[in-house]
Amino acid sequence: MALSPAPAPGRPTGPSIAHSPGRPSGTAAVAPRAARPMELPPVHGALLCVALPALAVCAEHGQLTGEGPEGVYAAGRRLLSRCVLRVAGREPVPLQGRMAAPDRAVFLGVLRVPGDTGPDPGLTVERTRSADGTERITLRSAAARPLRLPVEIALGTDLADLGAVASGRSLPELTASVHGTGLRWTGEGRAVAVTADPPPMDSLAAAGVLRWEADVAPGGAFTVRLRVRDDSTSRSPGPSGAAAGRPGGHLLADARAEGDDPRAGELLRVSVEDLRALLQRDPSHPADVHLAAGVPWRCGPVTAEALWAARMALPLGTRLAVTTLRALGRAQLGGSGPGSGRIPGPLRDAGPHLPPRCTGTEATLAFPVVLAEARRWGLPAADLEELLPVAERCLDWLRRATGGDGLVPDPGPAGPWRTETQAHAHRAALLGADLLDGCGRPGGDALRERAWTLRERFRREFWLDDRAGGRPAVSRERDGRSGRHLGGWAAHLLDTGLLGGGRYAQGLLDRVQTEQVARLLGAPALDSGWGLRGLGAKEPGYNPFGHRAGAVRVHETAVAVAGLAAAGHEKEAASLLRGLLDASEAFSYRLPEMFAGEQRTAGGRPVPHPAACRPAAVAAAGAVHALLALAGIRPDAPGRSVSTHPLRSAPLGAIRFSGLVVAGEPFAVRVGRLGLGMVEEAAEGLQLGV
Numbered sequence: 060m061a062l063s064p065a066p067a068p069g070r071p072t073g074p075s076i077a078h079s080p081g082r083p084s085g086t087a088a089v090a091p092r093a094a095r096p097m098e099l100p101p102v103h104g105a106l107l108c109v110a111l112p113a114l115a116v117c118a119e120h121g122q123l124t125g126e127g128p129e130g131v132y133a134a135g136r137r138l139l140s141r142c143v144l145r146v147a148g149r150e151p152v153p154l155q156g157r158m159a160a161p162d163r164a165v166f167l168g169v170l171r172v173p174g175d176t177g178p179d180p181g182l183t184v185e186r187t188r189s190a191d192g193t194e195r196i197t198l199r200s201a202a203a204r205p206l207r208l209p210v211e212i213a214l215g216t217d218l219a220d221l222g223a224v225a226s227g228r229s230l231p232e233l234t235a236s237v238h239g240t241g242l243r244w245t246g247e248g249r250a251v252a253v254t255a256d257p258p259p260m261d262s263l264a265a266a267g268v269l270r271w272e273a274d275v276a277p278g279g280a281f282t283v284r285l286r287v288r289d290d291s292t293s294r295s296p297g298p299s300g301a302a303a304g305r306p307g308g309h310l311l312a313d314a315r316a317e318g319d320d321p322r323a324g325e326l327l328r329v330s331v332e333d334l335r336a337l338l339q340r341d342p343s344h345p346a347d348v349h350l351a352a353g354v355p356w357r358c359g360p361v362t363a364e365a366l367w368a369a370r371m372a373l374p375l376g377t378r379l380a381v382t383t384l385r386a387l388g389r390a391q392l393g394g395s396g397p398g399s400g401r402i403p404g405p406l407r408d409a410g411p412h413l414p415p416r417c418t419g420t421e422a423t424l425a426f427p428v429v430l431a432e433a434r435r436w437g438l439p440a441a442d443l444e445e446l447l448p449v450a451e452r453c454l455d456w457l458r459r460a461t462g463g464d465g466l467v468p469d470p471g472p473a474g475p476w477r478t479e480t481q482a483h484a485h486r487a488a489l490l491g492a493d494l495l496d497g498c499g500r501p502g503g504d505a506l507r508e509r510a511w512t513l514r515e516r517f518r519r520e521f522w523l524d525d526r527a528g529g530r531p532a533v534s535r536e537r538d539g540r541s542g543r544h545l546g547g548w549a550a551h552l553l554d555t556g557l558l559g560g561g562r563y564a565q566g567l568l569d570r571v572q573t574e575q576v577a578r579l580l581g582a583p584a585l586d587s588g589w590g591l592r593g594l595g596a597k598e599p600g601y602n603p604f605g606h607r608a609g610a611v612r613v614h615e616t617a618v619a620v621a622g623l624a625a626a627g628h629e630k631e632a633a634s635l636l637r638g639l640l641d642a643s644e645a646f647s648y649r650l651p652e653m654f655a656g657e658q659r660t661a662g663g664r665p666v667p668h669p670a671a672c673r674p675a676a677v678a679a680a681g682a683v684h685a686l687l688a689l690a691g692i693r694p695d696a697p698g699r700s701v702s703t704h705p706l707r708s709a710p711l712g713a714i715r716f717s718g719l720v721v722a723g724e725p726f727a728v729r730v731g732r733l734g735l736g737m738v739e740e741a742a743e744g745l746q747l748g749v
Contacts (some may be wrong), residue, residue, distance in 0.1 A: 099225055099356060099670035100224070100227065101669035103651075103673075104667075105128070106156055106158055107674070108163055108190040109190055109333070109354050110161070110190040111351055111354075112133055112358075113133055113191040113192075114354060114355060115164070115192060117156070119166075120153035121144075121156055121186045122143050124141060125141040125232070130216075131191070131192035132221060132355075135222070136249070137218060138216060138289060139251070139287050140217050140219070140232070143212070143213040144184070146184065146208055146210055147208050148209070149170060152169050152180070153167075158647065160332070161329075161336035162189055162191075163188070164187070165185070165187050166186040166187075166188070167183070167184070167185055168183075168184040168186075172206055172208070182201070182208075183199040184197070184198055191287065192286070192287030194285040195282060196212075199279075200276070200278065200279055207273070208273045208275060209270065209271075210272075211268055212269045213267055214253055214268070214269065215232040215235075215267045217231065217232050221358075233245070235265075235267045237264045238254075239252070240256065241254040241259075242267060242269070248291065250289075251287065251289055253285055253287055255283060257283070259271055306339070306348040310348060310379045311375040312374075312376050312718050312720045312725075313331070314327055315327065315328070315716070315718045316328075316715065317715050318714030319713050319714070320640070320711040322648075323689075323711055326640060331375065337350045337354065344386070348382045348383075349365045349369070349386050352365060352672070353672025353673070353674065353675035356672055361383060362418060363404060363421040363422040366425050368676035368679070368681075369680070370425070371617065371684035373433060373436045381446070384433075391453070397459060399452070399455070399456065401420070401453075401456045404422050408607060409607055410544075411602075412542055413475065413477065413534060416477065417470035417471075420469050421483060423453050423456055424453070424487040425483065426450055426453045427454055427490060427491040428486055428487050430443070430447070431450075432490065435558075436694050436696060437721060437722035450491065453491075454487070457488065457509070458505070458509065460484075461509055461513065465509065465512035466513065466517075467484040468480075473537060474535070474537050475534040475542075476535045478551075481513060481567060483551065484513060485513050485514060486554065486556040486564065488506045490564060492510070493559065510565075513567070517567045518569060522568075529572070530576075530579060531549055531552060531568075533545070544594060544600070545584070545585065547585065547612055549576055549579065549585075550618045552566060552568055553568075553577075553622025553625070553626055555622075557693060559697065560698060560700070561693035561695060561702040563625050563693075574628070577631050581635075584596050584598075586634060587638070588658060588659025589642040590612075590642060591612070591615050591616040591635060592609050592610070593607045593608060593653075593656070595609075603655045604656075609656040610668055611642075611653060612653045613653065613681045616638075616685070618681075620636045620685040621684055621685065621687075623635070629706050637711075646665070650678040651673035655668060686716075687719075689705060690728045690730055691704030692719070694722065696721065699745055700745060700748060703736035703737075703738060709734045712732055714729070715730075721741060721745070722742040723742065726741050727740035727741075
């Protein structure tokens with residue numbers, strides 16, 4: 060059964076909190092307004108336990124102090140803001156805080172006990188906190204005598220919305236009441252309770268304190284378990300309701316990597332785990348699951364970024380792509396007006412030299428691309444039949460949007476005409492034509508004609524010649540002026556899309572221009588040594604912390620790695636891949652959506668961005684995408700074939716990928732130190748090629 064288009068502009072599909080919030084652009088004819096800047100609380104040093112809709116933001120010391128964004132959240136509501144442990148009237152000395160799993164953090168501290176004569180602490184304090192607020196606190200004694208220790212846990216909550224926390228608006232803590240084996244708070248129609256096991260000896264509601272007397276034998280331990288529970292009776296259906304819960308099923312395969320560089324396996328493992336942690340249900344259609352754009356600030360409705368992430372995660376199975384496409388398809392505009400077939404989306408920051416871009420245009424152009432490539436990876440026929448009408452309406456919108464000049468304006472008819480948008484449109488036209496042909500639907504030839512017109516005009520008007528070999532313009536204005544500012548956006552020119560028979564679609568650039576873009580992407584102005592800058596270091600307006608003004612964005616770095624590899628520019632691809640892998644090690648393999656574009660120096664480390672989401676969907680999926688460029692897997696499930704085109708330079712040495720999915724069956728491939736690929740596991744009947 061096909062999805063039906065929305066009869067009128069739907070809700071904005073952007074995240075509830077974003078780096079550059081703007082007005083949703085339900086109709087392309089409205090000019091954008093300048094977005095108001097938002098100063099987000101820093102989270103770069105926090106440990107984020109994620110199992111959406113549950114989330115815990117913890118400092119490395121393990122105490123929840125109520126400062127900034129610290130706390131336990133469910134569906135964007137802070138259930139617990141304070142959880143401070145004291146033993147014998149003192150807080151433990153924090154020694155270590157680390158992630159044990161995407162949804163769990165472990166903290167270690169120590170205390171000297173009364174009677175200790177030397178500097179060695181006799182009491183170890185271990186805390187394990189989960190995303191849902193469940194916590195285990197264990198005191199272990201190395202003292203030579205029995206200890207009786209007063210243990211006190213101070214609890215509090217403001218039941219603040221994450222939006223209020225992000226804006227820095229402080230709310231007073233609510234007054235607690237004693238409830239069962241713990242405390243309970245109520246406010247604004249909501250209620251939350253914390254229960255303790257064993258039950259406390261004393262509960263002080265006014266102070267929000269639970270107390271125990273812990274008897275600990277030499278070498279013994281005392282453990283308290285806390286559980287946070289949302290007791291609200293007026294919860295509306297949505298992520299916090301029972302129907303929303305954690306997504307079930309096996310949406311993403313257990314991909315693994317092993318080889319000469321063990322860091323590749325760690326990055327792949329952590330990235331897949333983070334993608335699973337970011338999965339959330341569509342509130343109005345709980346059977347459908349999509350990725351949150353990023354934690355903690357971007358856990359709203361499905362976005363274009365969720366679709367790009369699902370595309371890069373296709374080697375882990377097609378199911379996530381299906382549910383993400385379905386969720387976006389429900390927002391598609393119906394009717395017969397100029398916006399018909401378009402997927403609405405909010406405006407987002409585009410850097411210092413361009414007005415905000417429309418994520419709805421991006422999602423509309425990505426939809427047929429993701430569906431076409433999912434078909435190559437083995438999309439079931441029933442899912443293809445359901446989603447194809449939505450893709451056709453997206454392609455109808457593309458035909459109208461290009462008009463007579465062959466270009467797609469963004470965000471409105473007055474332009475500008477961005478190079479990145481033209482790359483998305485050209486890819487959508489060619490892969491859309493391939494999709495229509497493969498499904499026996501008309502319109503493929505007309506789309507290829509549109510792509511040819513766009514390609515010819517782009518090569519004439521968007522390429523700027525200079526003594527250094529030239530560069531693509533970032534945009535063109537209505538008056539013919541071209542933007543010369545070079546940035547990571549150029550990577551999208553190399554992302555041409557996968558066709559049948561293991562072929563990539565033709566790109567907007569000719570061979571000479573492609574070689575020049577490869578050189579530019581590999582030059583120090585863009586390659587920071589840790590990844591690709593959003594804006595070149597020599598460009599006006601460069602800011603190493605700018606979202607699209609110089610920070611390293613993992614998504615664009617991954618697109619560049621894969622695009623350079625596919626175009627045969629292995630040196631530049633390998634340099635960016637090694638830099639990204641080195642950066643991931645510094646971030647404990649949980650890559651943020653972006654980090655500072657500071658130039659790499661000997662002995663240096665990548666500098667975090669204080670407000671970047673971590674984990675983030677496009678960063679985790681981008682890591683998968685970049686690593687798999689080593690093997691160059693090109694499936695064609697409808698044609699019953701799969702080929703590999705590995706990097707001949709084998710920049711990470713020998714590597715083996717397993718647990719992938721092609722044509723619905725497990726797939727494994729090995730790349731040797733000489734850059735030769737060998738398929739070791741594949742669906743029966745697939746023709747293998749290299």
